[in-house]
Amino acid sequence: MLGGTVLSVSERELLGALRRGDERAFTTLVDRYGASMLRLALIYVRDRAVAEEVVQEAWLGVLRGIERFEGRSSLGTWLHRIVANLAKTRAVREARSVPFSALAGADVEEAGPSVPPERFRGPGDRWAGHWATPPRRWGRPDHELVSAETRAVIAAAIQALPPAQQQVITLRDVEGWSAEEVCNVLALSETNQRVLLHRARTKVRQALDDYLTGS
Amino acid sequence: MSVPELNCKELVEVVTDYLEGRMPAERRLLLEEHLAFCDWCQTYLEQLRATIRLTGTLREDDIGPAARAALLEVFRDWKGR
Amino acid sequence: MEALKFLRPGRSAPFTGVTWPPAGQWLVAAAPPQRGRAGVHALLPDVLATWIAEELWRVELDGGQELASGIVVAPRGRLLGRVEAWNDQAAREFARACAAHVRPRASGRAAEHAADAAATAEAAVAGDSAARVGYVAARAAEAMAPGGFTAERRWQSRWLATRLGVRME
Numbered sequence: 296m297l298g299g300t301v302l303s304v305s306e307r308e309l310l311g312a313l314r315r316g317d318e319r320a321f322t323t324l325v326d327r328y329g330a331s332m333l334r335l336a337l338i339y340v341r342d343r344a345v346a347e348e349v350v351q352e353a354w355l356g357v358l359r360g361i362e363r364f365e366g367r368s369s370l371g372t373w374l375h376r377i378v379a380n381l382a383k384t385r386a387v388r389e390a391r392s393v394p395f396s397a398l399a400g401a402d403v404e405e406a407g408p409s410v411p412p413e414r415f416r417g418p419g420d421r422w423a424g425h426w427a428t429p430p431r432r433w434g435r436p437d438h439e440l441v442s443a444e445t446r447a448v449i450a451a452a453i454q455a456l457p458p459a460q461q462q463v464i465t466l467r468d469v470e471g472w473s474a475e476e477v478c479n480v481l482a483l484s485e486t487n488q489r490v491l492l493h494r495a496r497t498k499v500r501q502a503l504d505d506y507l508t509g510s
Numbered sequence: 511m512s513v514p515e516l517n518c519k520e521l522v523e524v525v526t527d528y529l530e531g532r533m534p535a536e537r538r539l540l541l542e543e544h545l546a547f548c549d550w551c552q553t554y555l556e557q558l559r560a561t562i563r564l565t566g567t568l569r570e571d572d573i574g575p576a577a578r579a580a581l582l583e584v585f586r587d588w589k590g591r
Numbered sequence: 592m593e594a595l596k597f598l599r600p601g602r603s604a605p606f607t608g609v610t611w612p613p614a615g616q617w618l619v620a621a622a623p624p625q626r627g628r629a630g631v632h633a634l635l636p637d638v639l640a641t642w643i644a645e646e647l648w649r650v651e652l653d654g655g656q657e658l659a660s661g662i663v664v665a666p667r668g669r670l671l672g673r674v675e676a677w678n679d680q681a682a683r684e685f686a687r688a689c690a691a692h693v694r695p696r697a698s699g700r701a702a703e704h705a706a707d708a709a710a711t712a713e714a715a716v717a718g719d720s721a722a723r724v725g726y727v728a729a730r731a732a733e734a735m736a737p738g739g740f741t742a743e744r745r746w747q748s749r750w751l752a753t754r755l756g757v758r759m760e
Contacts (some may be wrong), residue, residue, distance in 0.1 A: 316589045318582070325581055329573040347577060354581055358588045408523060415519040421703060424517030429550035430557060440560060441567055449565055468565040474530065485532075493526035500561040513733060513740040539660055542606055546642050547722035552605075559608075 300366030310370065314361055325354070328371055331470050332378045335480075338462050339382035340389060349385050353378040368479070375480050405457075409497040431508045445503065452502035456495050463488055464495035516540040521551050525558060592655045593671070594633035594663050595757065597644035602670065605644050614670040617653070631668035636757050637661045640729075640747035643685075643722045647677035647755065676755045686715035686724035688750055693731040693743065704731035 302310065312320035332353060336346035356377050364373060416427045433440070453461055453469075462481055466472045472480075478488050504510075516524075521541060527533045528541055545551055573581075598604060602611040611618050620630045633650045634642055638661030649672055652665035690709040697705040708727040715721040725747050732739035752758070 318585060318589075321585045322578075322582070325573070325578060329577070329581070330570055333573055333577075347580075350577075351580060351584055354584055355588065358585065408519070410519075410522045412519070415517075421700060424519040425548075426518045426550045430554045432553055433557060433560070437560060437563065440564060445564055446568055449561070450568060453565075453568075464565065468562050469568045471566060471569070489526055489530060489532065493523075496526060496558060496561060497522070499565065500558050503561055503564070504557065512737045539662075543641055545606065546644075547726040549720075549723070 301369055302366040306370050307366070310361070310364070310366070313358075321358075324370070324374070328374050332374060334465060334470070335375055335378050336382040338458065338465060339379070339386040342389070345385065345389060346382070349382045350378060353381050356381070372476060372479060379480050405494060409494050430504070433504070433507045435507075440507075445506070448502055448506045449499055452499045453495070456498060460491045460495035460498075463491040464499065467492055468496070514540060516544050518544075518548060518551050518554075521545075521548075522554060525555060529558070529562075592652050592663065592665075594635060594650050594652055594655070594668075595639065595674070596633045596648045596650045596668075596670070597642045598646045598648060600645050602646065602648075605642075611648075611670055614648075614672055617667045617669045619667045620665075630664040630666060633663050633665075633668060635661045635663065636752040637745065637748055639751040639755075639757070640685075640689075640725050640744050643682070643725065643751075647674040648672065649674060674755055674757065681754060682721035683712070683715050684754065685747070685751060686712035686721045689725050689728035689747055692746065693728045693735075697731050697735060699734070701731045701734035704728070704734055707731075 300307070309320050309323060313324070329350070332350050333346055336349045336353075337343065340346050340349060353374070357374060360377075368376070414426065414428055416422050416425050453464060456464065459481075463477060463483070466477045466480070467474070474485060474488055477483065478485055481488070483491070516537065521544060524533065524537070524541065528538065533541065545555065596611075598611060602613070603609070604611065609618075618631055631652065633652055633655075635657070641661075648670045650668050651671055652663055652668040655663045655665035657663050686708075690705065690712040693701070694705045694709055704727055708724050708731060711720055711727070712724050715724050725744075729740045729743040729747070732743035
């Protein structure tokens with residue numbers, strides 16, 4: 296049986312059923328994790344058809360490895376690690392791939408402040424370091440902000456990010472993973488993960504700001 | 511100024527550390543003392559929080575029927591092996 | 592122990608956005624209080640000026656560890672009642688008082704700060720601009736002499752405590 300496992304009771308039951316060839320257990324897993332596995336693959340391979348192949352390969356790998364899985368990580372983490380590894384390998388082979396250096400994930404790609412310095416009063420000023428052009432209010436409540444248009448703006452902004460930032464913000468803020476899970480799957484230090492997340496969020500906020508204030 | 515403070519320019523650089531709960535206590539206090547009077551930074555922080563909430567709504571939980579059917583095939587092949 | 596708390600409209604905590612329950616009901620912190628981390632926070636009157644927001648409440652903390660910053664942290668707390676004396680009018684009086692307290696003494700850069708404070712004081716409201724006037728006036732005091740900021744903030748908090756009828760420890 297599974298000793299030293301982190302799996303919940305329901306996960307253990309699901310795993311057991313899957314090992315017995317229970318089709319419902321499989322579709323439950325697919326429904327629970329399939330979409331996010333596809334999004335993860337897309338970060339590496341960019342092409343949807345290739346990403347879907349990678350995900351299929353991943354599920355096959357899951358089924359073949361199901362006996363050996365010891366439950367030392369959660370099911371979700373295990374599934375996503377398999378996808379990430381396969382997607383990375385595939386991306387390197389593919390012509391239209393993410394640059395290899397970006398796959399390393401650990402690099403902090405940009406230097407310098409995340410908000411342009413000219414937005415703040417300069418060193419000689421009485422109020423040095425305070426906003427020179429303060430953020431404009433968006434002037435509408437949360438429920439009015441949720442729309443197909445704003446989602447499209449955010450999606451486009453995420454797509455335009457350097458790959459490592461895109462990976463982190465997708466897993467943290469779209470998928471809702473914890474910092475620890477993201478660090479595990481992307482092999483990032485906690486600090487690097489946070490720096491990437493910070494730069495990504497800053498840019499996405501700016502894109503939303505440009506859209507909402509009509510710039 | 512000889513009194514320590516954290517200004518707007520510094521705040522926008524550390525705001526993620528703040529939201530992640532990864533600031534040392536003394537720095538967190540300075541940040542909140544600044545937020546207490548700086549409505550501009552309050553706006554910025556609230557917009558960042560709204561951005562995070564909106565980003566979370568991008569999540570679609572469905573892979574689509576064709577992909578699902580293809581995976582079922584994979585499963586049945588494996589099971590049949 | 593009893594303390595004070597500034598909240599945004601609707602009993603909303605300014606930094607976490609958490610809504611406090613109505614007076615009398617306990618708010619429990621998510622995790623045991625550590626210095627500057629999770630825990631229910633409240634103020635002592637000595638630091639009132641630094642934290643002003645729309646609503647001022649008297650609070651009761653269950654236990655409570657006093658931090659150097661004039662803030663107290665406890666595992667749980669509950670609102671006791673509004674300090675009704677704190678409103679936009681009181682905020683404007685506060686702002687005017689802050690500006691007036693530094694202006695006569697100020698010259699050079701301090702005078703520029705003090706002029707900023709005075710200019711904004713007239714339209715100050717409890718929501719934000721009153722807080723900024725207090726800060727600007729304290730910066731004016733610092734420009735006059737090192738340590739002036741902290742001293743001015745203490746003066747401002749005493750002014751508030753007196754004006755609002757809140758006991759100063």
